[in-house]
Amino acid sequence: MATLDLKDIRKSFGDVEVLHGIDAAIKDSEFVAILGESGCGKSTLLRIIAGLETSSSGQILIDGKEVSDRTPRERDIAMVFQSYALYPHMTVTENIRFPLELANWSKDDINEAADKAIAMLNLQPVAARKPRELSGGQRQRVAMGRALVRQPKVFLFDEPLSNLDAKLRVQMRAEIRDLQRQLGTTSVYVTHDQIEAMTMADRVIVMNNGKVEQFGAPLELYDKPANRFVASFIGSPPMNFVVGEINASETVREFIFEDMRLKLGAAQLPAGPVIMGFRPEHITLSRSGTGGLKGRVITEENTGDRTFLVVDVNGASMGVTSSTRLDVGTGDHVTLVPDLSRLHFFDPDSEMRL
Numbered sequence: 356m357a358t359l360d361l362k363d364i365r366k367s368f369g370d371v372e373v374l375h376g377i378d379a380a381i382k383d384s385e386f387v388a389i390l391g392e393s394g395c396g397k398s399t400l401l402r403i404i405a406g407l408e409t410s411s412s413g414q415i416l417i418d419g420k421e422v423s424d425r426t427p428r429e430r431d432i433a434m435v436f437q438s439y440a441l442y443p444h445m446t447v448t449e450n451i452r453f454p455l456e457l458a459n460w461s462k463d464d465i466n467e468a469a470d471k472a473i474a475m476l477n478l479q480p481v482a483a484r485k486p487r488e489l490s491g492g493q494r495q496r497v498a499m500g501r502a503l504v505r506q507p508k509v510f511l512f513d514e515p516l517s518n519l520d521a522k523l524r525v526q527m528r529a530e531i532r533d534l535q536r537q538l539g540t541t542s543v544y545v546t547h548d549q550i551e552a553m554t555m556a557d558r559v560i561v562m563n564n565g566k567v568e569q570f571g572a573p574l575e576l577y578d579k580p581a582n583r584f585v586a587s588f589i590g591s592p593p594m595n596f597v598v599g600e601i602n603a604s605e606t607v608r609e610f611i612f613e614d615m616r617l618k619l620g621a622a623q624l625p626a627g628p629v630i631m632g633f634r635p636e637h638i639t640l641s642r643s644g645t646g647g648l649k650g651r652v653i654t655e656e657n658t659g660d661r662t663f664l665v666v667d668v669n670g671a672s673m674g675v676t677s678s679t680r681l682d683v684g685t686g687d688h689v690t691l692v693p694d695l696s697r698l699h700f701f702d703p704d705s706e707m708r709l
Contacts, residue, residue, distance in 0.1 A: 357418040357431075357508035357541050358383050359404070364413035366399055366565075373399055375565045377413070384539040386532070388552035391562035392588075398513060400562075401545045405434050405511050417508055433502035434511040437518065439494045441486040441501075448473065448482045451500045458505070472500040475534065492523045499531070503538065510535070510542040516551065528555055549589060553577075561585050583706035586632050586699055592663065592674040594632045597648070598703060601629050610698075613669065615648055617695065624709055630701040633693035635674035640664070640681060640689050647692035648673065655685050666691060 359381040366374040373396050381387050389397040402408035404415060406427035415423045422430045441450050451472055455465045473482055476496040486494055495515060502510060512531070516524045532555045535542050546552055552559045553573040561568045561576065561584075569581040580586035586594045599612035601619075603626035608619040610631055641647075650668035657663075657680065664675040666689060673691060683689055700709040 356383050356539055358416075359509055359541055359543070360414070360416040360419075361400075361404070362414040362416070364400065364403060364415070365411045366396070366403060366408070367411045372411075373565050374403075374410070377567055379560055379567065379570055381541060381543065384541055386535050386542045386544065386555065386557045387560060388544045388546055388556035388558075389560045389562060390546055390549060390552040390588075393547060395562045396565040397545045397547075397562050401434075401511055401513055401543065404509075404543060405432055406430050407434075430509075431507050432509045432511055433505050433507035434513065435495075435498050435502050435515045437514045439486070439498045439518075441494060441497055443486050446483050446485055447478055447489070447497050447500075450486070450497055451504050454501055454505050468504050468506070472504040475503075475537070476500050491519050492527060495519065495527060496530075499534070503534070503540070508541065510540050512542065512544040514546055515544075516546075516548075524551075531555065549591065553589070561588060563588075579708070580699065581708055583630060583632070583701045586701070586708075590634055592635045592676060594634050594699070595638075595673045596701075597631045597633075597668075597671075599629060599631055601626050601700075612648070615646065617646065617693075617698075619695065619698070624700055628703045629709065630703050630706070631693075632699035632701065633697065635663075635676040637694040637697040638675050639692045639694070640675055640677070640683070641692070642683070642687065642689055647690040649688070649690050652683055652685050652687045652689060655683070664689075 361377050361379045364374055364377040377400060389400060391397045399408060403410045406425060414421055417430060448469060452465050452469045455468060473479055476499060478496055478500060481489060481493055516527050519527060528551055556573060558570060558572050559576055560570045563584050569576060569585045576585060576589045580589060597612050599610050601624050602609040602611055608624050610617040610619055648668045650666040650673060652664050653667045654665035662677045662681045666673045666675060675691060701707060702709055
């Protein structure tokens with residue numbers, strides 16, 4: 356167990372800067388996810404933490420001690436890779452024991468640690484098998500066992516579930532989170548899947564183009580996104596956006612778009628152009644309502660428990676989701692009325708939250 360501090364981490368490949376000053380303070384025993392699109396720099400950052408890549412500048416501190424110049428082994432971290440990286444000629448037990456043998460642990464300590472890891476991961480029935488005889492989920496458990504058996508200060512996970520099917524990913528999400536809670540080991544988990552990040556992590560670092568857009572608890576990212584990028588990235592389907600204008604008086608603010616006028620009460624918003632955002636699940640839909648966005652349904656999807664619509668509003672596609680079955684279909688004209696208590700507003704120039 357340890358704290359992990361990243362201070363102004365920068366990385367350049369030639370003239371191309373891929374990390375632009377990453378700062379993050381990760382608490383002891385905390386599970387933090389690094390979330391972002393492909394190419395945003397999240398795996399590069401993880402490799403720098405692990406010591407597999409050197410940063411151009413900045414500091415990495417584990418328990419307050421700088422480790423930027425130390426080798427991966429000297430940092431006392433363990434990493435679980437996307438590709439499992441198991442030795443094909445070794446059994447499950449041998450794979451898990453191997454790191455401890457390299458570290459010259461005593462035979463008794465190796466036996467005790469390996470047996471504990473195998474039991475914790477429910478690998479007893481397959482302990483004598485080799486990797487080719489295992490399912491994807493079992494291979495991932497072995498990879499985790501080989502990491503946790505070393506009892507490191509920090510666990511690093513590099514998209515460990517991306518090779519698994521959807522059902523197994525759900526199962527493994529719960530298993531990894533439960534295991535982390537049992538061990539209390541500080542963990543950093545890289546993923547491009549927002550569902551993984553939101554359901555597993557205590558806090559999430561949202562990255563974009565080598566920068567941290569926001570670092571906070573999952574519900575904080577959902578309820579109060581720091582900017583338009585986070586608002587559009589967190590949530591599925593993504594948030595809808597409308598560019599309009601705030602009309603302000605001494606006592607009331609009003610959002611104006613086309614013929615829609617939404618009274619916002621005494622909200623402290625500056626007059627002038629603004630981007631309004633609202634989530635697909637925070638919309639009331641009707642055929643003949645007023646005070647909303649008028650459009651035409653262009654796509655309808657029913658999954659049994661949910662209905663998803665795409666509505667064309669003046670050439671812009673707006674998503675609508677509902678847990679009830681909506682009595683509308685493709686081609687119908689509808690009105691979308693957003694929940695006034697769940698609106699988000701962003702500056703049209705900086706795209707930061709107002």
